[in-house]
Amino acid sequence: MIVEGDNLMSEDMNFKSLFIGDKSENSSIYGNELDRLITNHFGWRKNYIPGDVPAISDKEKEKEDYQQSLQRQHNVLDELDHRLRAGSVPWMSAGRYWGQMLSDTLTPAMLAYSDAMLWNANNVTIECSMANSKMEAEVGEDLSQLLGFKDGWAHLTHDGSIENLEGIWYMRQFKSMPLAFKEVVPDKVKGLSEWELFNMSVEKVLKILKTLTPEQIDAVKAHSSRSGKNIQKLGKFIVSYTKHYSWLKALDISGIGLDQMVQIPVMSDFRMNIDILEDTIKKLAAEKTPILGVVAVVGTTEEGQVDEVDRIVKFRKEMEKQGVYFYLHVDAAYGGYARALFKDENDHFVEYDQLEDMFKKHDVFHYPVRISKHVYNSYKAIRDAESVTIDPHKMGYVPYCAGGIAIKYQSMRNVISYFAPYVFEKKTATAPDMLGSYIIGGSKGGATATGVWAAHRTLPLNITGYGRLIGSSIETAQRFHKFLEGLEFNVKGKTIKAYPLDNPDFNMVDWVLKVEGETSLEKTNALNEKMFDLSSFYDSHVYANRFLTSHTIFKKDTYGDSPVPFIEKMGFSKNDWEKVGAVTLLRAAIMTPFLNNTELFNDYTKGIAKSMKEKLNEIL
């Protein structure tokens, strides 16, 4: 291991060196490193049994069809280049793209990927991927540690939707195991009522499994929900109204079904209403309806909000005393990596009152950033969940497709696996020989793991690395929020003001542009829709566009009345809300790593304000 022995480990990383840059500032470094890596790869090919004759002779190369085929490849790549340049949105821009969860990605990840792809390993089994499988295991360790799982395990997946499905698969399997115990090894659950079986914790299930023979374990698994039985009896799946639609797909695909979904309203801050969650669970428990599981979101995709995971964890502990248990999954696909912000250079999760000092010591912020106690507590409590969705290709700043899922105990994976679980093995640092046996997917590119590995090794998953990087995006979000609060335009005799949602939990900022005195919510929605059209891929001159954003719509059927305080702040009434039933917002997932600099921030916000004004002039 070269890296772990070097003396850079506890230094603060300057992440700006690790992006190509909005103006290709680091392009020559990228080119040089890439050239070095692929040259080494070519040498490796050339020198495998050097005495072997090359498969492609010089005579072959001179053939007309050989040259024609190369010409064809060249033409295709020309077309590709043309189509990408004409059909891509410049989200690498330091300060003109304020839209989707897209930005420049880390060069170590891209370089590693471009190199590893040439070796084309398949991490489904170690036989097809010796080096890369080990890297995936190391990345899994990283993610487990980041989330605070001491005995945990994690692996990479394709994307958040697949991870959520895997999370629900875990949930379903664990909930069904006690019923299978009752059928196969009744002695182990003697005296327990059906209600007690439905409320057995993951820990208790694992404990019983440890006492069984391999044959018994196989038999129990065969009687679990894997058999197809009892799925409808396992109870309700609880999620907030504003959930990502991948949860609908996951419920559907897993056979649990949408009929088992219970939705919890969000509050006016767009976090799940925990009071209602608690009441709902108590009510279900009183009716003896089991609770399959609860999903908390850390970083909602539309508002970047963070559910109060700590309160859910605390409530669960209380309910456990009353014999009620539910599985907790945290959907931190978007927000998970930000846990690095709370970890010091030794990977310790610091106390809230020490945060300020740590941020100062590591020169994280250049603006008075406020991280609320609520957000801190939620992040801290992630370690008490059973499983967590966390996407390297979002706030890990690595290229697609690199999702991830972590489980609290490595032994949990034996409940979904398709391997004889001869040993409920102790936690080890090595990957299983057959990763495909423990996950939903099968073939998986070794290059994906390699890319994430290189990013993690370059930027530590604590305050010195990812903490500083994500800190920069949060700082920019708070700067941007402040900027919007003061934003005002005068166009054609009208005054237009920006109304951002309240201070965001994370790095997403939503806002509405409104003409002062406008009393129609419908017209205001139309104005913002139009602004989106003029500031997005819908604009045919997107490459010349000087302000780009995305949008979202809060609708009454999912948001209930939670947007009412916000629209009232704009001067609309609850009556308007009842009538229109939707509010359109402009939406910025602020990922740019470059704007934690006052001069640059002011420069760009001046630029985009000018562009917005021109567009308003066109719209009004």
Place this chain on the structure above:
Amino acid sequence: MIVEGDNLMSEDMNFKSLFIGDKSENSSIYGNELDRLITNHFGWRKNYIPGDVPAISDKEKEKEDYQQSLQRQHNVLDELDHRLRAGSVPWMSAGRYWGQMLSDTLTPAMLAYSDAMLWNANNVTIECSMANSKMEAEVGEDLSQLLGFKDGWAHLTHDGSIENLEGIWYMRQFKSMPLAFKEVVPDKVKGLSEWELFNMSVEKVLKILKTLTPEQIDAVKAHSSRSGKNIQKLGKFIVSYTKHYSWLKALDISGIGLDQMVQIPVMSDFRMNIDILEDTIKKLAAEKTPILGVVAVVGTTEEGQVDEVDRIVKFRKEMEKQGVYFYLHVDAAYGGYARALFKDENDHFVEYDQLEDMFKKHDVFHYPVRISKHVYNSYKAIRDAESVTIDPHKMGYVPYCAGGIAIKYQSMRNVISYFAPYVFEKKTATAPDMLGSYIIGGSKGGATATGVWAAHRTLPLNITGYGRLIGSSIETAQRFHKFLEGLEFNVKGKTIKAYPLDNPDFNMVDWVLKVEGETSLEKTNALNEKMFDLSSFYDSHVYANRFLTSHTIFKKDTYGDSPVPFIEKMGFSKNDWEKVGAVTLLRAAIMTPFLNNTELFNDYTKGIAKSMKEKLNEIL
């Protein structure tokens, strides 16, 4: 479109120019094309609003932490390079790697991927991926056409396991729709018995859906198996004993459950026993047990065998007359691309008696290759299945992770989608704006689609492109089979012979090495296990290893007695089989594109024979 207008379209491609090569023969072309593409990308970044100040200043670059971070990246990439070189298996070798489904991959795909990754598009929605989403739609068209689906649709996925899960999701949804019709729009199925509802064809379901209002469609979907109800009533899922284990996972995850699985034995040629399949279905039908669906495999992962899809299709037509219907999915993850071998330069599927002429015209084979009528008929009949798994990252020779699934009718996707299906739209060439609404997954790298697109555009999916390429691998398999038939070693006074399985359907060859006169099947298995250990990643000097292979074990619990004729050929008895219950084979998925050349083939087989002999000397 540059490519479609050029005059290379109907020329035969020389695929040897489109690989880096086993000895890096085309490395300088690769390097030059890559350099050109990334330089253009850098220019694109630099020239977006050229007046904007760069985010990274020269002053920043001079900072110590900036340089230190770059140094750290450099060190990490050094470690990466070291670990990949030490921990990779040389499957790009022209003739020394005879193992897993791994080989050199197509340069257009790798170059396109390396370039497209820099733009980091997300094909989940067109907003995040304008250019790349269109390429995915075009790739989908390609795959649909390749499989013979005139009104079909296809998209890329992560891997075959996810595709099989999506296939089973389709199956489950369609089977449940008639029950939902009965609940929501009873008039539409008036007079139909429950048995008739369970046997409604996909076409009939689509026809009824076309007559419904959008609101009715939503209501029907809400009452489908998506609700969680009726799943256990939908009937039996039929698959062969030798199925890939991803089908177990898919049954489990989808909530259908392993209890619904009915397994069909394979014959001594390792294809599904269609007689037994027919009997089984007739028996189930007589008992009024519905049949959820049947899976046929085109290219089994252990033997490369091709199930008789045409016979299943024919049988289904017969049964439909008797009111019995089942969904047919073809798992052609491995073999699907070989359909290009049967398509002429105008993409027409040629008649069997014209194959020979077409192969000659396009100079496909340089050895007397036999494509059986059986294989031809199976490939032809794929177009009659409802859905097909097909993996670009297998016989499409593109890097991971690029799986794919195709459906017979584009409108089928509305049955699993999470969009209001306002229009059961006509087939169009464009991608849906929200691909994520129609598939299991969510975020999906635009670069994946771009890579596959570049491969397809360079190598047409007919005899001129992929046909010739895959033809080469099949030719090599048949040459290798012949070579094994004559292979004999004399080591330490013993004679060792190779026993290959009968002529393969595709490009996979399995064989056993056996000491003449050896009467112990167990010892023979041990010999082959040992040969695998010495010829695989288990060998610590894998980079210097001169013969590499993989292995497989046929066990009685999955293969039944189908291996008996084979082991009898080796001189063992049925009694030995009963006693040992397993036979270990060496296994080569022959993907090398380079060995359709007698001189090179002889050179390498001489080399690997020598290496095998040295290993036998070590083992015996």
